Each structure stands twice: as C-alpha cells, then as structure tokens.
Amino acid sequence: MLFYLIRRxxxxxxxxxxxxxxxxMLVHIAPGDPINAIVPADAPLELVEQIRRDYGLDQPLPIQFGIWLAKVSVGDFGSSLATGRTVWSDLSVAIGNTLRLALTAALIGFVLGSILGALAGSFQGTFIDKIAxxxxxxxxxxxxxxxxxxxVVIFSVQLPWLPAMGAGPGGSAxxxxxxxxxxxxxxxxxxxxxxxMGIVTRTVRGIVAEILNQDFIQTLRGKGxxxxxxxxxxxxxxxxxxxxxxxxQLGYLMGGSILVETVFSWPGTGLLLNNAIFQRDLPVLQATILVLAMFFVALNLLVDLVQTALDPRIKRG
Structure with a gap:
C-alpha cells in the first residue's frame, strides 16, 4: 500500500x-492588457512601464513562468492587480466558502442519487425505476x-422564505x-x-442492476x-x-460553481474568478485556477487510494 501511494x-x-x-499560459494568451485595468486611460507612459516592471510583466513569458512557479511553490501568489491585497487573503476566504457550498451540495446530491439509483436498480422496469x-x-x-x-424567483421573490444573495445577512462573506x-x-x-444527483442516480442504477444479475447474488439467495x-x-x-x-463530481462542484455562485452572489472561488476575468486580474486568475486544478488532482489521488483500500484487486492490477 505504501509503495502504491508513493507511485501515485x-x-x-x-x-x-x-x-x-x-x-x-491560458491567462496570457487571452486578449487585452492587464495593466489597462488598473491605470487610467490618460496615465503617463512612464507610469505604465513602471507598473509593468513592478509586476514582472516586462519579462519574456518563460522567465515570467519560472518566477511565478518559484513563488507559487512557497505559497506566494502575489498581489491582486485590482485591489492591491495579497491574492491569498481573498482566495483563502473564497476557497472556504466554495468548499462549504460544494460539500453541502455533494451531500444532498450523493445521498439522493444513491437512494434513487439503488431503488431504480433494484426495481428495474417498474414505476419506481421510471420515476428515478x-x-x-x-x-x-x-x-x-x-x-x-x-x-430565486419562487423562494426569494414570490415566497420570501429564503435569501437570494450572499453568504450571510446583508450580503456578508x-x-x-x-x-x-x-x-x-x-x-x-x-x-x-x-x-x-442525476449522474450518481444513473451510475448507481446501472451498477446495482448489473450486480443483482450476477451469479453470486443468486447463490447467496439460494443459501438463504x-x-x-x-x-x-x-x-x-x-x-x-x-x-x-x-x-x-466533487471536483466538478469545486471547479464548476462559477455560474451558480454568480447567480447567488456567493463569495466563493467562482465569483472571485468571474470578477477576476472581467477585471483582467492575472494573479487572481492564475492562483484561483491553479488551486482548483490542484484540488482536482489531489481528489483523484484520494479516490484512487480509497478504491484500492475497498478493492485490493485494483492494487494487484
């Protein structure tokens, strides 16, 4: 198990x-100059060039990548071009909010999906299966x-039961x-x-239906x-x-919540990423995309380890 962990x-x-x-590279090949987002249109050329040098944007891309990678490896994501604050100060809060939202959504989706999928797989062709x-x-x-x-229209406007914006009273983060x-x-x-919920339902339904049709299940039932x-x-x-x-799916929830967070003004990585795109804030864009991608990589590694612990045949394979 230790050797498998090291190899993965x-x-x-x-x-x-x-x-x-x-x-x-993705944030650099996009059109537009990030400096234009933080200086007025009539700013002196000397000021623009000075800001470009301060942020290292006057260097060739390979050198910029090397400098950025060296800083990121020690946890330094730089400062936001739009706000001037350190990227990590905003990103750490956004990560916590997105993780909280993603885990809650995963709990709801996985529980409902597992129940519906198990019922559909156990009662194939019935009314329960069709509903699921x-x-x-x-x-x-x-x-x-x-x-x-x-x-939002139903539960926040017509039936004002639930708030529609922010993570707390008054839109607080x-x-x-x-x-x-x-x-x-x-x-x-x-x-x-x-x-x-939909993906887990369909997956569990197919797996349960396949297992129930296997010979060892009939043998177990035959043994009483x-x-x-x-x-x-x-x-x-x-x-x-x-x-x-x-x-x-949990990885997709972390990285694919930008539209939902924008609709509800939820102060997570999706809303942070959306604002950074419109503001052309390269440090925030790079840091947010990298952290979400690394979370996905780490999650895949964790899933591999859990699968191996549950099914030793994977390790032997």
Missing amino acids: FIYAIPIALSVGLVCF VSLAVAGVSVPHYWLGMVL DWSWDWEHIQHLILPAVTLSVIP LTGRGVFWHVVKNAAPNTIAVMGL
Missing part, C-alpha cells in the same frame, strides 16, 4: 506541473444557472453555523446538487441469505466505482 504521488507531480503551465430515471435525466439536462434563477447563515446556503446548494445481507454484498461491490464517480 510521483505520477501526480508531472500532472501538477503541466496544470501549472496551462494555467499560466426521469429525475436523473432532468437533473443532468436542466442548466443549473437557470434552475438557480427559477428558485463571513460565515458561522447558525440559521441566518444556513438560509443563504440552501438555495445555491440545492441548485448545485442537481447535476451530481436475507435481503439485508444481500444488500450489504451489493453495497460492497458497488462502492469502488460509485466512489470514483462521486470523487469526480
């Missing part, structure tokens, strides 16, 4: 370097940003686990949970094993593949 970690290093290179499949198809088909706006703050979490979490015992064997066999799908 070594495999992740070139992936991380490649992701860093892609993050750096219909909900799954609707979940992966409805655009979540559109669903978010519909929920601060968080505490009380009812006033939890109310702000409900609508974006439900909106974000719809897609993983009760429904609870058979269910436990189905869960053990379905867990590795299901966890792999859930891990990928």
